[in-house]
Amino acid sequence: MKLRIEPRRHCSDEQLLAWLDGELQPTAARWVQSHLKICWECRARLQDIDGQVSLVVETLIETRHLEMDRAARAKAVFLAWRRYTPAPPRNPVSTE
Ligand SMILES: [Zn+2]
Numbered sequence: 281m282k283l284r285i286e287p288r289r290h291c292s293d294e295q296l297l298a299w300l301d302g303e304l305q306p307t308a309a310r311w312v313q314s315h316l317k318i319c320w321e322c323r324a325r326l327q328d329i330d331g332q333v334s335l336v337v338e339t340l341i342e343t344r345h346l347e348m349d350r351a352a353r354a355k356a357v358f359l360a361w362r363r364y365t366p367a368p369p370r371n372p373v374s375t376e
Contacts, residue, residue, distance in 0.1 A: 291315055291322045296329050 291299070291312050298304045299312045316323050 290319065291325070293325070293329060296322065296326045297333070300326070300330060300333065 295304065295308065295312055299309060302309075304312060316326060
């Protein structure tokens with residue numbers, strides 16, 4: 281037999297996300313906080329959302345670094361090409 285206390289309602293994903301971002305109104309934030317204390321389901325979902333957000337942020341940062349590296353590489357290639365090539369070739373070096 282499963283003994284389970286049902287809270288009145290659970291936090292929505294939007295509420296949890298806003299709570300993580302600190303964007304909830306103080307009253308709502310207090311409600312979410314006290315609900316999280318008693319509800320393992322929402323805690324688990326919060327962790328899940330938190331993990332997904334971290335993953336997205338990490339991916340964004342990584343992508344940005346890759347793009348910066350690619351831009352820096354392209355610039356280096358271009359400068360080297362300018363220095364060592366007297367006349368521009370018909371098809372400039374493609375970075376793709
Ligand atoms: Zn809940």
